Amino acid sequence: MLRVIILTICVWCLASAAWAQNQISSVRAAPSGDRTRLVLDLKSAPEYTYFSLESPYRLVIDLADTGNNSDLSKADISGDLVRRVRHSTPKNENAARIVVELSRKAAPSVFPVEPDGPYGHRLVVDLIDSKPTYTQTPSVVLDSKNNSRDRDIIIAIDAGHGGNDPGSIGRAGTYEKHITLSIAKYLEDKVNAQPGMRAIMTRTGDYYVGLNKRPEIARKSKADLLISIHADAFTTAGPRGGSVWVLSMRRADTELGRWLERTEQHSELLGGAAEVISDNASERYLAETILGLSMDHSMASSYDLSQKVIKELKGVTRMHKSSPQAASLAVLTAPDIPSILVETGFISNPQEEKNLNWSDYRERLASSMFNAIKTYFRQVPPDGTLWAAEKSRNLIHKVRRGESLSLLAQRYNVKISTIKAANNLNSDTVQIGQELTIPRT
Template sequence: MRMLVVFALSISTTAIAAASKKVDSLRYWTAPDHTRLVFGLSSPVVHKVFSLDNPPRLVVDLNNAKFDAVVPAFTTNHKVVNQIRQASRNKNDLRVVIDLKTAVKAKSFVLKPNDNYGHRLVVDLYPKQNAEAKQHAVFKKSVSSAQHNKWVVAIDAGHGGEDPGAQGHRGTREKEVVLAIAKKLATLVNQQPNMQAYLVRSGDYYIGLRERMEKARKAKADLFVSIHADAFKDQRARGSSVYVLSTRGASSEAARWLAKSENAADLVGGVSLDDKDGMLASVLLDLSQNHTEDASAKVASEVLKNLKGVGHVHKKQVQRAGFMVLKSPDIPSILVETAFISNKDEEAKLRSPRHQMKMANAIMKGVKTYFAHQRLPSEPTIRMAAATYKIQRGDTLSGIAQRHRVSLSSLKKANDMRSSKIKVGQVIQIPS
């Protein structure tokens, strides 16, 4: 009898636990190419997502769950969603219906708790009719950039959407201040006659780390600048820093700690670092990046030099760490930590539009100096016709390879070179 009572209590407890799963929040973020719905959960749930037509709808079924949240309202001009409805199903389950304005391709996944949120179910909605239009727009922009023969600077504001980044004592969120600095930098870049800015993130939404690199590549970027605000457990830490990729280990313990926290953003945002969908990206990221290291170090040095004129720098030398977002094999890339948002004085500065402009100006000066020592890439037909190149003062072999859109290894092979040493006046062969 005692065993039967224990068994019955066990069943009862399990049933109560199963029925106690709740959707305690429902948020959404709108990006240019998709809309993200985030269901905050009291515990993990089994779910199913499917589409219905005439009119277009997306159905999200959650097993053993109840809705205990506020349904968000969508503006009438939202491009994807009309409204969201919810109701119980089969007494124990929950059905959420998303009334759509257009057919979508949906992707769903669950996330484990982190410092900011508990369990979550994420549903991304990609409009089917906009996918081709978006690709065409990117292609058209790339062609336009090439025709105008301008340097393209990809400006990446860190974090966004579900991933707020670091937070200051006054509640200042990293994702907001770095976007403000990024937009100011983009304005300065577009004021240059030989440059064009490309904002990787233009609003409050999340983009995976690998996708940020891919966006820059599709925009034919010649430089990638990622902007962040630092944070540390010691509130006295202050100053700005500039990082380049290290494939051989971080230059300091602080750099190692920072890279680990920034790379974890891919898990916060919902893109697993070992996702099978990222197989192609993984192959690209594993390619040798030697031909961009030299260029990245040069622009980083110029930016750091100008940041010293704005205020305190945390490290007087360019730092190296394994940031995922810097791993583009064909685009010189730097990451700028503008200040410590965990420092009360620097948090106040980051909130100031005037100081944000100072930071943007400092980065701009460094970028401008870097490009002043580079030569704009020739038109494709001219570049392919040139079979030889005469070394000029200030040239580097990796820089020549980048300008002619060939790999450093193929350039060395074509000239039977064992090292990257070159001399002014030397004539080398350019492989087609």
């Protein structure tokens, strides 16, 4: 009799498992603008219904033919709208009921998503927040009455991906979005510690910012440079090494045309020139000329800086590409801001994934980018900045045969360390023909 009962239970369990075809593999939620996106990763296409409850606010999702044994306590949740995700009593033994506990009212939009690349079937829930909490990046404002010094050089730092967009995923499960944010924060600290520089982050946490929104944040912050940080990936584990990317000419021409069509933003890009050319029959021609010059300057500056970044990165990691690469990348499309994208390595390569998970290595990558940025802006500081004012007060000396740092320090009555700091020198060696900035005491 006991054997019959055991056999019956086993058959029932097998039948239940066969009936509950679908399974929830993971749950994640992250804010993005005025909404929080909740994603349920599933084994197969979901069959679902949902409804909302109040006092307290909840969203209830019923999944048919789905197992209810997934561990929702491990859900990856960020932001303050979604408090937690849990199981509740299902409609029947072959269904799963998911309860999303909310901190305030939110309007749900629920839809399934087909498999795409590394992602399988998903059920996506967009929760339109009744009281969104935006992470605003403050604009840089200089009050000449209260601040007598020249403005800072503004560096916009973009940590790639974020929120519901994890980016590439390494073989050990490393998310690109976490690596890029860590490197970006190291770089932010180094920039902010440098007198005359200030960092602006396009994102400061694990949330998604649209690709076109990122250069917009840089522009509103009056940035002098946008540097976007990423980690590469490939279908095999072999490729490795860093690379630096700039905007391709084809994309540049497309973006230039797009900006010309948006006449209401001419004043934003052209400044005072917009008043001169307004209400003029040749406005479009003049705008095209000025915008074209602006983009040419930005692209030339981007290429120059990218070469310096590659030179510095070589001291930290091997390079997959030894020269700047051009591509049609949305984050690089600001026509008035020099912009580069740095691929710090292949997260799909086991050794590089291991390196990127090492905090000291990430800081060294940030240091190499910072050194390149500092070298570039010491040479060509933007007008109106503290560094431009300092450069105008300094002397430029071209090294001749027989001259050394100690000789120049004695001649100009400055310390050797001061000359080295002004020129970002790591040794006392100078070369014939090298131009050195000699700070005035």
